[in-house]
Amino acid sequence: MRTENQKAWFFVLPVLGLVAFNALVPMMTVVNYSVQETFGNNQFFWEGLGWFEQILRSDRFQAALGRQFLFTLLILLIEVPLGIIVALSMPRKGFWVPVCLVLMALPMLIPWNVVGSMWNIFTLPKIGLLGYFLNDVLGINYDMTQQPLSAWITVVIMDVWHWTSLVVLLCYAGLVSIPDAYYQAAKIDGASPWSVFRYIQLPKMKTVLTIAVLLRFMDSFNIYTEPFVLTGGGPGNSTTLLSIDLVKIALGQFDLGPAAAMSLIYFAITLLVSWVFYTLMTKDDAQ
Amino acid sequence: MKKRSLIPILYIAFLMLPIYWLVAMSFKTTNEILSGFSLFPQTFTLENYITIFTDPTWYWGYINSIAYVTINTVLSVCVALPAAYAFSRYRFLGDKQLFFWLLTNRMAPAAVFALPFFQLYSSIGLFDTYLAVALAHTLFNVPLAVWILEGFMRGIPKELDETAYVDGYSFPRFFVTIFLPNIKAGVGVAAFFCFMFSWVEMLLAKTLTAVEAKPIAAVMTRTASSAGYELGLLAAAGTLTIIPGAIVIWFVRNYIARGFAMGRV
Numbered sequence: 001m002r003t004e005n006q007k008a009w010f011f012v013l014p015v016l017g018l019v020a021f022n023a024l025v026p027m028m029t030v031v032n033y034s035v036q037e038t039f040g041n042n043q044f045f046w047e048g049l050g051w052f053e054q055i056l057r058s059d060r061f062q063a064a065l066g067r068q069f070l071f072t073l074l075i076l077l078i079e080v081p082l083g084i085i086v087a088l089s090m091p092r093k094g095f096w097v098p099v100c101l102v103l104m105a106l107p108m109l110i111p112w113n114v115v116g117s118m119w120n121i122f123t124l125p126k127i128g129l130l131g132y133f134l135n136d137v138l139g140i141n142y143d144m145t146q147q148p149l150s151a152w153i154t155v156v157i158m159d160v161w162h163w164t165s166l167v168v169l170l171c172y173a174g175l176v177s178i179p180d181a182y183y184q185a186a187k188i189d190g191a192s193p194w195s196v197f198r199y200i201q202l203p204k205m206k207t208v209l210t211i212a213v214l215l216r217f218m219d220s221f222n223i224y225t226e227p228f229v230l231t232g233g234g235p236g237n238s239t240t241l242l243s244i245d246l247v248k249i250a251l252g253q254f255d256l257g258p259a260a261a262m263s264l265i266y267f268a269i270t271l272l273v274s275w276v277f278y279t280l281m282t283k284d285d286a287q
Numbered sequence: 288m289k290k291r292s293l294i295p296i297l298y299i300a301f302l303m304l305p306i307y308w309l310v311a312m313s314f315k316t317t318n319e320i321l322s323g324f325s326l327f328p329q330t331f332t333l334e335n336y337i338t339i340f341t342d343p344t345w346y347w348g349y350i351n352s353i354a355y356v357t358i359n360t361v362l363s364v365c366v367a368l369p370a371a372y373a374f375s376r377y378r379f380l381g382d383k384q385l386f387f388w389l390l391t392n393r394m395a396p397a398a399v400f401a402l403p404f405f406q407l408y409s410s411i412g413l414f415d416t417y418l419a420v421a422l423a424h425t426l427f428n429v430p431l432a433v434w435i436l437e438g439f440m441r442g443i444p445k446e447l448d449e450t451a452y453v454d455g456y457s458f459p460r461f462f463v464t465i466f467l468p469n470i471k472a473g474v475g476v477a478a479f480f481c482f483m484f485s486w487v488e489m490l491l492a493k494t495l496t497a498v499e500a501k502p503i504a505a506v507m508t509r510t511a512s513s514a515g516y517e518l519g520l521l522a523a524a525g526t527l528t529i530i531p532g533a534i535v536i537w538f539v540r541n542y543i544a545r546g547f548a549m550g551r552v
Contacts (some may be wrong), residue, residue, distance in 0.1 A: 002378045011373035012385065014366040015429055022426040023392050026403030082298075089294040098540040102533075103299050105543060106306070109532025113489045113504045114525040121312055121518060122305040129308045130326045161302060168298075169543060222396035225489050230507075243398040247490075250402050263399040270394045 030088070033260035051261035061262060064245040065269075067276055071241055075159045076163025078217060080209070081174045083161070083167025088201065101172075104165040119158045144231065148238035155227050155239050162226065163216060170212040174205035210281040215276060219271050242266055292409025300543075304528070313520035318517050321504035335523035345524065351417070352486070353531065358421035360481040362450040363428040366475060371436035372462070389430040400426070403496045408495055419495045419534065422503070424488060435480060472542050479539045484531060503528060532549065 011042035034052070037045045055061050091097055110118070123144050125131040134142040144150045178200060186196050224243035227233070233248070240248075246266065250259035312320065313335050314328040339345040363369070373379070399488060404416070406421050413419040447469065451461040489504040496502060506523050536543070 002376060004379070006379050007376040008377035008379040008382075015370040015389070016385070016432060018362075018422070018425050019389060019392055019429055020367055022404075022423060023395070024402050025407050029403035029406060030399065049544035065397035072531050086298045090289045091292065091295075098543075100295055100299065101543045102536050102540050104302065105536050106529070106533060107305070109487065109536060110525075111481055111487045111489055111504055111528050113507065114528050117307050117507070117521055117525055118309045121522060126324060127320060127518075129304065129326075136324070161305065164298075165302070205371055212377070218394045222394075222398070224396070224398050232460055244339045246396070246398045247401065250398075259402070263396075267395055267399055270396065271391060274394055 016209065030260045030263050032254045034264055035257075037257055041093050049194065051257045052265065055258055055262045055265060060245070061265075064240055064242050066242065067238075068242040071156070071159075071223075072217060074156050075163070075218060076213065076219050078156070078160050079164045080213060081143055083164050083212065084171050084205070084209075086164070086168045087175055087205075088197070089170035090168075090175075091178060107162050108165060111226035113229050115158065115162055116226045119154065119161075119226075123154055139212055146235055148235055149197050151231050151239050152237060155230060157224060158219060158230060159223070165217070166215065167209075167212045170208040171205050174208040178204050184211060206281075210278070213281070217277060218270060218274055221273075289365075292349060302472075309522050310526050312519060313526045315519055317517060317519050332519075337525075338520060339523055339527065344506055347526065348501060348506035349495070351500050352492075353418040353494070355417040355424070355502070356482055356485040358417055359424045359428060359485040360478050362421060363425050363432045363481045364478050366425075366549070367429055367432035367436055367477065368474075369465075371433050371440055372466075374433065374437045375440035376448070387431075388424040388434060393427050393430050397424070397490045401474065401490055404491060405494050414495060415497045416500045417500050420492050420500060421485075423491045423495055424485045425487075428484055431480055431484065432477040435477045436470070436473050443469050445489045471545045476538050476542050478482075479542075482535055483532065 012167045035046065035048060037050075090100060107115070115258045121127075122128045123131045123142075125135050125143050131142065131144075134140045137183050141147075142150050179253060183196070184201060184202050191199075222243060223241060226245065227239055227245050228247075231239045243266075246259060246262055249262065300364065311328055314331050314333070315426060316330055316332050316334065317328055317484075329536045387395075396422070400423075408419040413422070415548060443466070448461065448464065453463050458486065481539070489502070492502045493505045503524065507521060
């Protein structure tokens with residue numbers, strides 16, 4: 001068991017200093033902006049909670065938030081089951097295991113803007129492999145820059161391509177930790193593949209699945225670079241997710257007050273949903 | 288058994304298709320790209336790569352990126368090691384709250400911090416340096432490194448520490464000569480993750496640099512917009528950004544599965 005020792009704080013100090021410097025100072029800047037109005041020249045006027053009210057009531061924010069939730073929900077619904085299926089069908093040992101793992105991890109190590117560019121090149125009509133295949137071979141009218149639906153499908157598939165491997169690798173880690181004796185016992189009992197999954201594999205994957213869902217939720221909710229490079233939020237505003245909208249307001253229009261208020265609301269939603277997820281998924285362990 | 292291995296094969300094929308297209312594109316001439324569809328490069332050319340390796344703006348982009356990623360990785364792992372040790376071995380006032388607060392920084396959207404970071408690092412005179420990007424990236428890498436290392440350290444029995452103290456080891460000597468070799472897999476995995484997230488993050492890296500420390504991503508976007516439709520060049524630059532990641536992942540291949548579970552299986 002861990003022993004009580006207040007001197008342990010000294011070990012934590014470097015981390016605390018570094019993260020506090022990076023988190024608290026910018027966070028205070030954001031809080032500062034969120035309650036003030038500025039007309040330039042470094043003159044600020046007290047605005048109170050006005051920006052928060054304005055943001056929460058604006059159609060633009062609500063639309064972006066709706067798109068963001070839809071996006072996150074879609075990718076979780078695809079990536080988690082797909083990740084589990086791929087992990088279950090992977091070989092447990094042998095020459096191919098490291099090869100599979102390295103190939104699967106590869107998309108995650110590509111810079112995010114390159115992921116966007118890569119999918120842009122891949123889906124261009126006439127020129128891109130997918131664009132050519134859909135338009136000229138299958139005869140489906142597909143153009144990501146013109147049709148909102150095509151853009152949405154492309155952004156979702158890009159994320160599935162980019163991040164499903166995280167779920168696969170996490171689940172796989174859970175699966176390889178199951179001792180062979182469990183499977184042998186299940187075989188003797190004549191258990192069906194479904195009950196092996198339900199009563200042996202799924203419980204063993206629970207911890208890692210919690211991590212997977214949490215990480216995928218946080219990262220997909222904060223996604224910016226890939227869809228921005230791929231679609232720029234368009235056509236129209238159809239793929240303008242929360243971060244893209246936020247950067248448009250903050251760096252594009254330089255509306256610091258509303259942008260700061262929106263940042264805080266955004267951060268609060270991420271924290272709240274993560275916390276709810278975490279409590280729900282770890283509730284059984286606590287009891 | 289045969290049928291089952293079909294799923295990973297199909298999945299990997301799906302992953303490889305866009306990458307193949309990027310690589311194939313990088314060996315094509317601009318003319319060939321624009322003139323229509325071809326599955327393989329017809330006129331195989333190294334022109335795009337030669338441009339990148341002879342133009343300082345291009346190759347300095349890579350050097351800059353590698354520089355701040357390296358600084359960030361070393362810094363993150365070094366400060367995370369003692370903290371993870373404290374979290375895994377001791378209870379102290381506010382430890383749980385502190386751990387959770389560290390993790391919340393992993394949840395903050397980078398877009399939220401872009402502007403304040405720009406102002407913060409400008410005001411302390413670090414704007415457009417490697418150190419600025421490396422420090423900014425510690426925001427999400429240090430919590431992650433602490434999390435991973437703590438998971439690995441919890442797996443080391445406490446008796447190891449106690450035996451070392453009985454044998455007369457001082458704490459620093461014990462930590463470096465006995466404890467570190469025991470968790471070297473964890474250190475490798477933590478370093479890998481820090482490298483990965485610093486290498487792929489672009490929004491902050493672009494916001495905090497202008498000329499001197501400009502990352503490869505910024506070079507790519509600026510070139511893409513100024514030179515018009517040079518898809519071949521863009522594809523070659525993109526292909527080159529995959530290589531460092533591929534090399535690093537090959538080194539940790541045997542720890543990947545456990546590493547992704549943050550030592551918590």
